[in-house]
Amino acid sequence: MKPETIINFTHHQSAHCENGVVSNLMKHNGFSVSEPMVFGIGSGLLFCYIPLLKVNHAPVITYRALPGHIFKKFAKRTGVKMKREKFSNPKDAKARLDENLAKNNPVGLQVGVYNLLYFPDEYRFHFNAHNMVVYGKQDDRYLISDPVMEDVTSLSEKELEKVRFAKGAFAPKGHMYYPISFPEKLELEKAIVKGIKDTCKAMLAPVSYVGVKGIHKIAGLIRKWPKKKGVKTANHYLGQVVRMQEEIGTGGGGFRYIYAAFLQEAGKLLGNEKLIELSKEMTEIGDLWRDFALEASRIYKNRSAQTDSYNKVADQLDHIADLEKVFFKKLKKAV
Amino acid sequence: MKKKEVPQDKSNLESANFRELCYAVDENGEYTTENSTGWEPKTVALKNAIEEINERIEDAKSRVLKGETSPIEYYMELHKMDVGILASYVGFWQWKVKRHFKPSVFKKLSDKTLNKYAEVFEISIEELKSMGR
Known part of the structure; x- marks a missing residue:
């Protein structure tokens, strides 16, 4: 008989892996916190162009905070204490994981996506900031709750080792984390205000690659790409912008809908009507991001090369940036 | 929405x-x-990205056949890697990996070095040398 541990853990699907793991681990410990709440308190929303990094030979834009930051900020603002460990040796990493499972403690893991065999082939890129929960072991297979999947799944010891020790940017190095202590009562009110203020600050930052200014920056680049890089590369870059915005995990519209869901929930919790109104506005802005994606897809689908069409989608982005500038100023005053 | x-x-x-x-x-x-x-707009974006990768793989393959690069570059593209990612997997500096792209250098690589690449690509040394032909 092989030792068997199955922790009574409830899998809830989420849009984004990091929020999902936090939300699921909190629920497991008896605190009902929704995915949008984790995202909002952890100041997940962002826009940032990272000029020095290229993924799949195209520039990188992120619509969310750096991997791990949502988690860190959420824990700090709610007073939850987290234990995090990284390992240089896969054996130690496995031993610590088994130890926790034996103690009935489900843990969060950071993993690479490329060797996650249950993902469709087309989605397996060298992206190392995916998150999952391991909640048991049965017949030498680890039981996995991957928040973006509809159902639970499993990985062999070797498969799990591979994804925990993926290499490249943001290499997980076996990164494992779990909550170790909780406040007596979870007080979300203050945490919400802190989370919102922090997001407004980032989105309105006077830095040309970040927030509202970053959106204008990308709009400007899109206008230049066809001439400077040629149509083929311009379309490849534009496709990557849309993929980053709409990829699995964003919940649609570059995380704007998750954020709107957060504002609605927060507004009700704080009894703040303004937040509920702003949630509606954010939804409308999310719809404009979707319109941008649709329009951009027409360019790279037909491989059309009119400079006009690039200018048109760039105009859409400039418009969104103007709206978000007004939006985050109002949001800052609302809390 | x-x-x-x-x-x-x-x-x-x-x-x-x-x-x-x-x-x-x-x-x-x-x-x-x-x-x-x-959603179609993102399906098309993903499809184009995959096509782009396939083109890179084909291009690398034909350059191996023409003797312009080594099979390492072909397998790197096949695994959707770039030089930076491959270098971190095999534990070499990037310039060293790039040097191993040279067919003349590749021919003289020790089995120990070849094995590092073969392990990352999950193939045998023979397959690596022959590019699976």
Whole structure:
């Protein structure tokens, strides 16, 4: 008989892996916190162009905070204490994981996506900031709750080792984390205000690659790409912008809908009507991001090369940036 | 986005039998979630990205056959890697990996070095040398 541990853990699907793991681990410990709440308190929303990094030979834009930051900020603002460990040796990493499972403690893991065999082939890129929960072991297979999947799944010891020790940017190095202590009562009110203020600050930052200014920056680049890089590369870059915005995990519209869901929930919790109104506005802005994606897809689908069409989608982005500038100023005053 | 407007287009998610979660508002304006089978604009973007990778693989293959590069570059492209990612997997500096692309250098590589690449690509040294032919 092989030792068997199955922790009574409830899998809830989420849009984004990091929020999902936090939300699921909190629920497991008896605190009902929704995915949008984790995202909002952890100041997940962002826009940032990272000029020095290229993924799949195209520039990188992120619509969310750096991997791990949502988690860190959420824990700090709610007073939850987290234990995090990284390992240089896969054996130690496995031993610590088994130890926790034996103690009935489900843990969060950071993993690479490329060797996650249950993902469709087309989605397996060298992206190392995916998150999952391991909640048991049965017949030498680890039981996995991957928040973006509809159902639970499993990985062999070797498969799990591979994804925990993926290499490249943001290499997980076996990164494992779990909550170790909780406040007596979870007080979300203050945490919400802190989370919102922090997001407004980032989105309105006077830095040309970040927030509202970053959106204008990308709009400007899109206008230049066809001439400077040629149509083929311009379309490849534009496709990557849309993929980053709409990829699995964003919940649609570059995380704007998750954020709107957060504002609605927060507004009700704080009894703040303004937040509920702003949630509606954010939804409308999310719809404009979707319109941008649709329009951009027409360019790279037909491989059309009119400079006009690039200018048109760039105009859409400039418009969104103007709206978000007004939006985050109002949001800052609302809390 | 309204709940009933959450797109249900055909996509490559189907092959893995899962639907992703989206946030949308119901008819009363309340936020809720809805699963989506896919959305065409992103399916096309992903398809183009895959095509781009396939072109890179084919290009690397033909350059190996012409004796312009070594099979290491071909397998690197096949695994959707770039020099930086491959270098971190095999534990060499990037310039060293690039040097191993040179057919004349590749020919003289020790089995120990070749094995490092073969392990990363999950193939045998023979397959690495012959590019699976």
